[in-house]
Amino acid sequence: MATFIHIDIPTDDLDRSKKFYSELFGWTFKNPIPDTEFYLFATKDLQGNEGIRGGMGARGEPGQSVTNYIGxxxxxxxxxxxxxxxxxxxxxxxxxxxxxxxxxxxxxxxxxxxxxxxxxxx
Known part of the structure; x- marks a missing residue:
């Protein structure tokens, strides 16, 4: 069955956003593409199992919001x-x-x- 697999979060301040989500929810971030300002993050559900993954990078246009992706x-x-x-x-x-x-x-x-x-x- 098709399900949500990825979330993209646009940000105006990458360091501030990474700190916010990391401290609040324990998400971990890694940069898979050197020399870019785009990070992938991993989440876990309430039982500690792997959750939805996502990406975080610079906001592309004013008003751009979170985008969900379905596999x-x-x-x-x-x-x-x-x-x-x-x-x-x-x-x-x-x-x-x-x-x-x-x-x-x-x-x-x-x-x-x-x-x-x-x-x-x-």
Whole structure:
């Protein structure tokens, strides 16, 4: 079943945001791409099990908010399903070495992303 797998949190002050979430919730951060200001974070549920992962980087535009991503087996398949259900979806794009992504909007105007893991994406 498709489920939430990733959260992107835009920030105006990366150090302040990392400190806030780390101290408040115990999230850990790592920078997987040298020379960038983008960090991945890991969360745990109340029982200490691995939780949803996420990313944190500079806010791209005024008013940009948290974006949730849903893992799907095929981005192309789900783009069609989203459009048939009355939503909107961007053309899928590769994230080289990681997978495929499409940005979407539900029937109420809420933005979300869909993600397909695929290390062969180019």
């Amino acid at each position: 799907v087996p095929s981005v192309n398949e789900y783009v069609k399903k989203i459009e048939q259900a009355g939503g909107k979806a961007s053309t899928p794009m590769p994230v080289p070495g990681w997978g495929y992504l499409a940005m979407c909007e539900d029937t109420e105007g809420n933005a979300f992303g869909i993600w397909e893991d695929n290390p062969d994406a180019a």
